[in-house]
Amino acid sequence: MVRCLKRAQQFSMAREELVLLLLLAAASAQFCSADYLYFICSTSPSFTANSTYRQNLNTVLFSLTSNASKNGFTAATAGQSPDQAYGLALCRGDVSPSDCTSCTSDAAKEIVNHCPNGKSAIIWYDNCLLRYSGRDFFGVVDTAHEFYMWNSDYISDPTLLNSVLGSLMNNLTSTATADPSGRLYAAGHTKFNESQDLYGLVQCTRDLSSSQCANCLKDALSKIPTCCEGMQGGRVVEASCSVRYEIYRFFNDLGTAQPSPPNGTALPPANPPVGAPPPISKSASPESSMPQPMRYYCPTTSNFTANSTYQRNRDALLRFFSSSSNASPSG
Incomplete structure (x- = not known):
């Protein structure tokens, strides 16, 4: 909504129009x-x-x-x-x-x-x-329906990240797929360097078997270099499973502390697509x-009905935004 208001302020309008616009914009937010x-x-x-x-x-x-x-x-x-x-x-x-x-x-x-x-x-x-x-x-x-998200900041030591992250995620995958409760979920952390920990989470939908979950997580982890190589955090989310890592705690329970051996299992290297948007599903x-x-x-504290006065006012506001986006600023 702030983005819309900034756009509206680029145009010359009567004071009354601006006041009405602001009121309608605030009301439509709900x-x-x-x-x-x-x-x-x-x-x-x-x-x-x-x-x-x-x-x-x-x-x-x-x-x-x-x-x-x-x-x-x-x-x-x-x-x-x-x-x-x-x-x-x-x-x-x-x-x-x-x-x-x-x-x-x-x-x-x-x-x-x-x-x-x-x-x-x-x-x-x-x-x-x-x-x-x-x-x-x-x-x-289902690994075809997917998207990626990543932290925009780079990690200080990408080589160390690959090693520690590979070990952490492999351990979490083993924990999730061996859990007798069948939750197919695990979260935990390990030491990254002297001042930072690395946190990870893996999860599968529970209609899968343990072996299917392991295969799904393996596929998702193989895509981390494509989306997030060298980044401070990232996630690969598929229809059947997801993996995520960060240098801060992002889950509610602390999970299991994972050992970080000197020679962890490294993720395969790849060049990150700098600035690339998350992919649309195939x-x-x-x-x-x-x-x-x-x-x-x-x-979402209140509602309106179809063909109500509010809906007509809202539609007028949206038409204004649409038409204004194609106009040239005056002054």
């Missing part, structure tokens, strides 16, 4: 969505608003948001082929049940808003992911996915 990291929507096949698939999807989404917080993961299906809907929700292994519920509820609302007609979609947040499809994807490792078109990171915050 209808923005919560922070998501990335989403992917299919464009085909599609469904209509009142279709049987839509009804089945609503049932699945209700089940996911109602049950995810019980143990941090849930899967659901509804209906019969060809209108059967499948879905799963996974919360990060260190989040509380209340935060899990909040995240999956936001995810269900956002993904329907951004992907109103596609039969398959995924949305990721820091605390959870939610996915649905018109086909059975349970137990299938199966998604630019119109059906949102390049990230993109963050915004808006409270």
